[in-house]
Each structure stands twice: as C-alpha cells, then as structure tokens.
Amino acid sequence: MSENAFFLNGNEVTFTPGQTILEVAEANGVRIPTLCHLKGTTPTGACRICVVEVKGARSLMPSCATPAARGMDVKTESPRVIKARRMVLELLLASGNHNCAAPGGVADDDWTGFQLGVQNMDGTGDLCPVWGDCKLQELAFQYQVRGSRFTPNPGKYPTELKNPLIVRDFSRCILCGRCVQACNEVQVNRAISHGYRGYDSKIVAAEDKALIDSECVFCGECVQACPVGALVEKKSRYVWRPWKAKKIRTTCPYCGVGCQQWLHVQDGKIVKVTGVEDGAPNKGRLCVKGRFGYDFIYSEERLKTPLIRDEKGDFRPASWDEALNLVADKFKQIIAESGPDALAGVSCARSINEDSYQMQKLFRAVFKTNNIDHCART
Ligand code: SF4
Ligand code: SF4
Ligand code: SF4
Structure with a gap:
C-alpha cells in the first residue's frame, strides 16, 4: 500500500493529505449522503447522516469531518451505518412538519389529520413547496424510512412571511446550519447565526428578528443552500x-x-x-x-415601442426606423455644428460585451470622438 492510501469498501484508494473521507469517496465515485455539508465551507459534522464505519474506531465517524489516514479500512454502507442513518432520518422527519412522508409517531389512522394540520399551518392545500427537490425526502425514500417511535414535533416558531423575497418556515428546519455557512462563509454577509438551545434552537437573524429587519441583503444564498423546505423564494412558493x-x-x-x-x-x-x-x-x-x-x-x-417627444413635450409611439433616423439626424447635426467632441456616449452596464464593443467602435471609428464610457452599476 502506498503511503497515502486506505481501503474504501474493500478497494484501495489514494488521497492527498488533508482530504476528508467524504472528499476521497467523491473523487472515487462512491456516494456518501450528506445534509449539513456545504462544499467549500468548514465542515460541521452536525447532521451525522454521512457517518461511515472505520475499522477499529469505537463509534461511527462523520466522513465530512474525518481526515483520510493511511491504512484505514472504511465501510460506507455497512449494516451499522445504514441503521444509524435510518435513525437520523427518523429523528429529522419527526422534528417538524414533514408531511411528504409518513413521519414519526403518526399512526396510519392519524395521517390525514396530520397532513391537514400541516397544510393549514402552511395556509395552502398543496404539497410541501419543495416536494421533489428536498434532500431529506430523497434520503427518506432511499433508506425507506416511514414511521418511527418518535412523536412528531411541529416546532414552536410561526412561519415568517414578513419578508418580501424569502419565506422562513421554521417547522421544516432541520437545523443543519447550511444557511449559516452560506451566509457567513460563502457570501460573508454574516446576517444569520445559530440561536437558543435544545428544543428552542432556531436560526436567528440579528437578535431574532425577521430577515427584513436584519443585516440580510436578500442575496438568497441561504435559500439555495437549504436542503429542505425551510427557506423558500416567496415568489415561487407553491x-x-x-x-x-x-x-x-x-x-x-x-x-x-x-x-x-x-x-x-x-x-x-x-x-x-x-x-x-x-x-x-x-x-x-x-x-x-x-x-x-x-x-x-x-x-x-x-416599453414595447420607441417613444418620441413632440413639441408639446408629450411622448408619442414611433417605429424603430423613425426613431433611429431622428437620432442619426441629430447626431449629424451636432457634429456639423460643434464637432465630434460635442457628443458623448454611456454604454449600459446591462449590455453584453459585444454590444459595448460596437458602441465604442461607433463613437471612436465613426463619430471620431473618445467620449465613451460605461456606467458601473444599474
Ligand atoms: S421539507 Fe422535505 S422532508 Fe419536509 S415535508 Fe418538505 S419535502 Fe418532505
Ligand atoms: S439572503 Fe440574507 S440571510 Fe440569506 S445568505 Fe443572503 S444575506 Fe444571508
Ligand atoms: S433553514 Fe434550511 S439550511 Fe438553515 S438550518 Fe434550517 S434546514 Fe438547514
């Protein structure tokens, strides 16, 4: 065995010092499920879904936070690992209003009541807004987790509908912390953090305010990072x-x-x-x-058609030919009367590079002036 190698599911794989077991597995096409892991940020090992069995270790190890080491013997889907993952999934499903799969503690007879309760809480008769695009749901199906010994806990915080662009549904938050990492480490906006403890745990903005009343700039990075339906774009919700x-x-x-x-x-x-x-x-x-x-x-x-201002100062619709001819005539008139430097052009920052290039060509090569600039922001 080479110096930087270990056994992954019985196969010898190599690693670069500093790589985690998860990174080596990914590089070798071995899929290990994750929930809290956010690529490029500090691993937290919070959700425990990525645990693997390392021969000789007393407990299962979170692969996202465990560095690869020479000679390890790692199993990613052993019966012990599967059992642990199923337990994590059961607990997470029972931790909120996860009405897409039969969650913990809901007997078959109570299922409709639970479903209706969640829909009422949501103010809609529809399926969870991220149904079909949720990592927890995907893993619940993969590991066939249905029902559990745990009584579902719908959570104690009401859904935050106050923000213009983002809905925060705390009843579906699994406290994975990906939003916090996305905000703090990826965008470096530092608008949200972990707040309170135990049953009261919650992701908070400022001193537990709505996002609109905090430092949040509504970049939406947290929404993109959220693996479940706890953070959703308001405009596309449902x-x-x-x-x-x-x-x-x-x-x-x-x-x-x-x-x-x-x-x-x-x-x-x-x-x-x-x-x-x-x-x-x-x-x-x-x-x-x-x-x-x-x-x-x-x-x-x-605007769907050009507008030309008439003598009274009112706009009237015009054809493109009429509008462009008017502009060209005015340009020619200004150049004839006052020279090309009497003209100046500002290219829009929303323009594509090719359009901006053509604009400067028009001013420099055709009008013979260097009075051309580009607005930095729109
Ligand atoms: S957040 Fe995911 S797991 Fe929860 S109800 Fe929605 S789809 Fe299901
Ligand atoms: S939308 Fe707000 S809370 Fe979310 S990542 Fe951006 S700044 Fe942070
Ligand atoms: S809001 Fe989403 S990303 Fe943030 S902790 Fe909750 S589940 Fe995780």
Whole structure:
C-alpha cells in the first residue's frame, strides 16, 4: 500500500493529505449522503447522516469531518451505518412538519389529520413547496424510512412571511446550519447565526428578528443552500414545481460580472432563478438582482415601442426606423455644428460585451470622438 492510501469498501484508494473521507469517496465515485455539508465551507459534522464505519474506531465517524489516514479500512454502507442513518432520518422527519412522508409517531389512522394540520399551518392545500427537490425526502425514500417511535414535533416558531423575497418556515428546519455557512462563509454577509438551545434552537437573524429587519441583503444564498423546505423564494412558493419546470442556463443580464444562472421555466415563464454551482465566475452565488429581479420582463409597464417627444413635450409611439433616423439626424447635426467632441456616449452596464464593443467602435471609428464610457452599476 502506498503511503497515502486506505481501503474504501474493500478497494484501495489514494488521497492527498488533508482530504476528508467524504472528499476521497467523491473523487472515487462512491456516494456518501450528506445534509449539513456545504462544499467549500468548514465542515460541521452536525447532521451525522454521512457517518461511515472505520475499522477499529469505537463509534461511527462523520466522513465530512474525518481526515483520510493511511491504512484505514472504511465501510460506507455497512449494516451499522445504514441503521444509524435510518435513525437520523427518523429523528429529522419527526422534528417538524414533514408531511411528504409518513413521519414519526403518526399512526396510519392519524395521517390525514396530520397532513391537514400541516397544510393549514402552511395556509395552502398543496404539497410541501419543495416536494421533489428536498434532500431529506430523497434520503427518506432511499433508506425507506416511514414511521418511527418518535412523536412528531411541529416546532414552536410561526412561519415568517414578513419578508418580501424569502419565506422562513421554521417547522421544516432541520437545523443543519447550511444557511449559516452560506451566509457567513460563502457570501460573508454574516446576517444569520445559530440561536437558543435544545428544543428552542432556531436560526436567528440579528437578535431574532425577521430577515427584513436584519443585516440580510436578500442575496438568497441561504435559500439555495437549504436542503429542505425551510427557506423558500416567496415568489415561487407553491408555483414552481420541479417536475413541471425546465432549467435553462444563461448569463445574468444585470452587470458585467457575468454570473451563470439557471432559469427555471414553467409554462413558458421564468418562475425562479438559481446560481450554477460549478459555473465560473460565481460558483452558484447570485446577488439580490440576479436571483430575484427576473420578473421585470413580464411588467405591463415595459416599453414595447420607441417613444418620441413632440413639441408639446408629450411622448408619442414611433417605429424603430423613425426613431433611429431622428437620432442619426441629430447626431449629424451636432457634429456639423460643434464637432465630434460635442457628443458623448454611456454604454449600459446591462449590455453584453459585444454590444459595448460596437458602441465604442461607433463613437471612436465613426463619430471620431473618445467620449465613451460605461456606467458601473444599474
Ligand atoms: S421539507 Fe422535505 S422532508 Fe419536509 S415535508 Fe418538505 S419535502 Fe418532505
Ligand atoms: S439572503 Fe443572503 S444575506 Fe440574507 S440571510 Fe440569506 S445568505 Fe444571508
Ligand atoms: S433553514 Fe434550511 S439550511 Fe438553515 S438550518 Fe434550517 S434546514 Fe438547514
């Protein structure tokens, strides 16, 4: 065995010093389930779903926080591991209003009552807003967890509907902490943290205020990181359904950074936007405009035709030919009367590079002036 190697499910694998068991497993195509793990941030080992059996170790080890070491003998799906994962899933399902699978302590006869209770709490008769796009639900099905010895605890905090863009449903929060890491370590906004203890535990903003009353800038990184339905985009809640929507990759139109986005399009309309996790330059991150500012394209107030101001100062609709001819005539008139430096152009930051390039060519090569700039922000 080479110096940096160990056995993973009976196969010898190599590692780079500092890599965790989870990272080595991923690099070797071995899937270990995770809930609290957020790539690129400090591992917390909070959820215990990624535990593995390491020969000789007294307890199961969280693979996200355990460094690989020479000669280890690691089993990722042993009966002991499966039993532990099922227990974690049972406890998590019983820890809130998880009405997509039969949760802990609900007898078959009570199931409809529980379901109705959750729907009433939600103010809707619909399925959980993230049904079909939830890591907890996915794992509950994978490990066939239905029912348990634990009485479900619907939680003590009401859903926070006050924020304009994000709904916080504490009854579905599994306290994995991914939102805290996304806010503090990925976006470095430091708006939320873990608050209270035990049964009272809660993710808090400022001194337990609504996000709108805190330092939150509504970048939505926490929503993208949340593995369950505890943080949901308000505009797409109960509208977006993963089985109805298709994903289209595009570049954010708002500024020159060029963040990569997924547009979630349903019935021909964008209903939600997420960042492309492995796409440069943003690696999944978006700002408030990129993530939530997509619906202006459906505004009734959008200009659909050029407007020309008449002698009285009122706007009247015009054709593109008429508007462009008017602008060209005015440019020619100004250059003839006062020279090219009497003109100046400001290219919009929302323009694509190619349009901005053409704009400066027009000013420099055609009008013969260097009075051309680019507005930094929109
Ligand atoms: S958050 Fe996930 S596990 Fe909970 S009810 Fe919704 S889909 Fe089910
Ligand atoms: S929206 Fe952004 S700033 Fe606000 S809590 Fe979430 S990650 Fe932090
Ligand atoms: S809100 Fe979501 S990401 Fe944050 S702790 Fe709860 S379940 Fe985890």
